[in-house]
Each structure stands twice: as C-alpha cells, then as structure tokens.
Amino acid sequence: MSYPSKNLQILLVEDDLVTRLYMRLLLQELNCKVLFTKNGEEAVEKFNNQVDGILMNISLPGIDGCEAARVINQQNPNNRAIIYALSSAAPNTDTYFLKAGIQGFVQKPCLKSDLKKFLLLVSQKKHSSRGKSMSV
Numbered sequence: 001m002s003y004p005s006k007n008l009q010i011l012l013v014e015d016d017l018v019t020r021l022y023m024r025l026l027l028q029e030l031n032c033k034v035l036f037t038k039n040g041e042e043a044v045e046k047f048n049n050q051v052d053g054i055l056m057n058i059s060l061p062g063i064d065g066c067e068a069a070r071v072i073n074q075q076n077p078n079n080r081a082i083i084y085a086l087s088s089a090a091p092n093t094d095t096y097f098l099k100a101g102i103q104g105f106v107q108k109p110c111l112k113s114d115l116k117k118f119l120l121l122v123s124q125k126k127h128s129s130r131g132k133s134m135s136v
Contacts (some may be wrong), residue, residue, distance in 0.1 A: 008122055012036040013043040013056040013065065014086065019108065023055065023086075026112055030119060040068030047072050047081075053122035054083040055106065066100040073101035080129045082122050086110065 010027055014020040015038045027034045035051070037043045040063035043056065054072070058065040069083050084104040085097055097105065104121070106114045 006031040007033065008052045008119060008126065009033045009035065009050055010119075010122075011043060011047060011051045011054045011056075011081070013038075013040065013054065013060065013068065015039060015057060015060050019057075023110060026110070026115055030112070030115060032119065040064060040071075043068045044071050044075070047076065049076065049079070051081045052126050053118065054081050055086050055118070056083060056102070058085050058087045066096065066102065069100045069102050080125060082118070082125055084118050 008031075010032045012020065012023050012027065012034055014023060014036065020036055020038070024034050024036060035046055037046050038060075040056075040060045043054070044063075047054070054069070056065040056069055060068070063071070065085060069085075072081075072083070073079055079101075082104070083102045084106050085102045086106055086108055088108045097103075104118065106118060
C-alpha cells in the first residue's frame with residue numbers, strides 16, 4: 001500500500017543545508033515532490049497554487065517564517081496549502097502562528113512519523129478540495 005503522500009508537492013523552506021538535505025531525503029522517501037528554498041523571500045517567490053504543503057523554518061535570514069507565511073496567504077487568498085512551522089524550540093504561543101496562517105508545528109529534529117502526520121493532513125485537504133474522498 002502506498003502512503004497517501006504520493007505526488008504531493010511540498011515547499012521546504014530551510015536555511016540550514018544539513019537540515020534541508022535531511023528533510024528532502026525524508027520527504028522523497030515518502031514519495032513527495034520537493035521544492036526547496038533557503039529563505040522567506042524565496043519562499044514567497046517560489047510559492048504557487050500547485051504546492052500542497054509548506055514546511056517553513058521560523059528562524060530564517062531576511063523575513064522570518066511567520067512573515068513569509070503571512071505574505072503567501074495575503075497574496076494567495078485561495079491558497080489551499082497547509083503551512084507547518086519548523087523550529088528547534090517549542091513555540092511560545094500558538095496565536096502568533098495562527099495569525100500568520102500557520103496551521104501546525106513540527107519540532108526539529110524532525111522524525112519521519114512527524115512528517116507522516118503532516119502529509120496525511122495535506123493529502124486529506126488536497127483530496128477534499130478536489131471533491132474526492134480519500135481512503136486511508
């Protein structure tokens with residue numbers, strides 16, 4: 001049985017090269033197509049409505065992950081992508097993330113099981129937005 005992440009397009013926004021390579025490897029093992037950027041400005045530029053999910057580091061050079069998420073959501077009001085924050089520190093407040101349009105949080109170092117939970121949500125939203133039902 002293939003995992004429901006097959007053919008999901010994930011935008012990975014991470015400035016640390018080692019973390020970016022590790023996350024890309026995990027996502028590819030889960031059959032995802034991975035676009036990646038190393039800062040918030042690039043994430044805003046690279047985002048398109050074909051992206052199903054975004055994993056965004058919060059501490060980025062230039063504009064941070066929360067601001068990049070806010071801009072993506074403002075510029076794309078019909079955005080269907082689920083945005084999750086990536087950080088090595090637990091969030092101080094969920095309200096800050098919610099105001100930016102970030103729907104969840106994955107703590108680094110990220111485990112494959114954490115990614116599977118994220119990808120299941122992304123897959124369910126993708127299929128429900130297309131009017132299809134998904135069996136797991």
